[in-house]
Structure formats: C-alpha cells, structure tokens
Amino acid sequence: MQPTDHLAASRYARMRWNTPLSEEHAALLLRRLDVRPGARVLDLGCGWGELLLRAVAAGGVSGPLATRGVGVDTDDAALARGRRLATGRSLNRHVAFVMGEAAAWQEPADRVLCIGSAHAFGGTGAALDALATVVRPGGRLLFGDAYWERPPTPQAEQIFGTEVTALAGLVEAARERGWRVLHLSTADQREWDDFESTWLAGRQEWLLTYPEDPRAAEVRAELDDRLRQYVDTYRGLLGLAYLVLGR
Ligand SMILES: C[S@@+](CC[C@H](N)C(=O)[O-])C[C@H]1O[C@@H](n2cnc3c(N)ncnc32)[C@H](O)[C@@H]1O
Secondary structure, eight states: OOOOOHHHHHTTTTOSSSSSOOHHHHHHHHHHHTOOTTOEEEEETOTTOHHHHHHHHHHOOSSTTOOEEEEEESOHHHHHHHHHHHHHTTOTTTEEEEESOGGGOOOOEEEEEEESOGGGGTSHHHHHHHHHTTEEEEEEEEEEEEEESSOOOHHHHHHHOSOOOBHHHHHHHHHTTTOEEEEEEEOOHHHHHHHHHHHHHHHHHHHHHOTTSTTHHHHHHHHHHHHHHIIIIITTTEEEEEEEEEO
C-alpha cells in the first residue's frame, strides 16, 4: 500500500466545489436547473461532482423514476473523491464518475452542467457549440464561465487569455448559438474571496504542519504567487457568471 501523500491530499481539501459559489447561490442554481424525476444529468469537467450529486438528489433517486447522473473529468483524484462522496450519500448506484475528455462525450442528457470547464472544449464559443449537441431537446444547461467586470489589464489578459469577454459578450455568445437564457447570476466578492482562500487553504495548512518537507519552499512560492496575482491583478476584475440555458 502506498503511503499517504499529505501534500496531494491537501490540495482541494478545503473546497466544497472548485468554483466561486456559496451554498445559497448553489441552491438557487439547482432550483433554476429544475431537475425532474427520472432525468439524466451529465456534468462535463465535473471535478469531484458536488453539484452533480446535489442535482441527482434533487431529482430524486427512489422508485422507477430514479434520476441518474454521469460526471466526466480527466483528474483521477477528483473522480475518486466524487465516488467516495457518492457512496457516502448512497448515490453510488445512481451516479457514475468517468475518466475522459469532456469534448469527446456524446451521450445526451436532460440536464447538463459545465462549470469552469469551457477550456476543456477550447473556450467559451466552442463549449457552447459542443454542449448544444449533448443537451436533449427541451433540456437545460447550467453553464459557469468567466467574464471581465471591467476592461482587463494586460497582466490579467496574460493570465486568462484574450477570449474572455464582458458579461454582455458571454450572454451574446449563448444567444447567437440559439440558447435562451433562463437564469443569469454572478459570483459576488465574498464568493470569490472564499474560492481563492479555500483553493489555497489545504496547502497553507500543509505548509504549517510540514514546514521541513523538501517540497515546502516550492509550495510556499506557488501559493504566494497565486495570492499575489489574485489581490494585485484579478480580484474584482475577473467575474464568474452562471447561466441556465435552454433550447
Ligand atoms: C475549475 S474546475 C471545475 C470543476 C467542477 N465543475 C466544479 O465546479 O467543482 C475545472 C475542471 O475541469 C477539468 N478538466 C480540465 N480539462 C478537462 C478535459 N479535457 N476533459 C474533462 N475535464 C477536464 C479539471 O480536471 C477540473 O476538474
């Protein structure tokens, strides 16, 4: 048996999901996604699938109209965490976590989630095109994607690329591909601060526990860089929008 790598285990340990999102906001999004009993739910770039599991539970898993879900990701450790969460909630017979490329998935579903994972398709436009082929007619897509709150600085564009647009551009990208916007909300500053803090917190705690580990200096530098980038460059500038889209 392999010894536990506490550094690897700490990486996302403090995160509920890997996106700026409060419990209350998540509950609103799930209501707007409106998962019906018996629905098939798909999450592309699911991470450990916390929202996927909640979406399936919201649809109900008892009786002949049991809701079922599939999460697809390329991160083995995240998928393993998703399977453990599913087992802990007795959802393991209803939710499968599959290792694979999001863009290669072809089986359509009634409700599709794609949050913070547009890059897996090559960017926002490519994701909105590809996702149209996996949402069944009459179905819904919960799409979480980045936008600029204000015109970006060159430093911010260097980190996040030139494809990110203002919120109006993101909405237009969906509209011009035939999607109807059933819901729109954005992450607020507290959600962003909590996301950035919890993204760092697992490894900050590891550093405090294992300051003599040979990897400590490298990890300390990485975490310091990320916090500096957030505070100096993109805090209040990069936004995250949640769109519930139908077609
Ligand atoms: C920002 S995280 C969001 C995770 C999850 N949707 C959530 O909200 O917690 C982006 C996810 O995309 C996954 N990913 C990156 N490239 C991918 C690809 N080509 N195919 C599938 N998943 C991918 C990463 O492993 C990561 O879990």
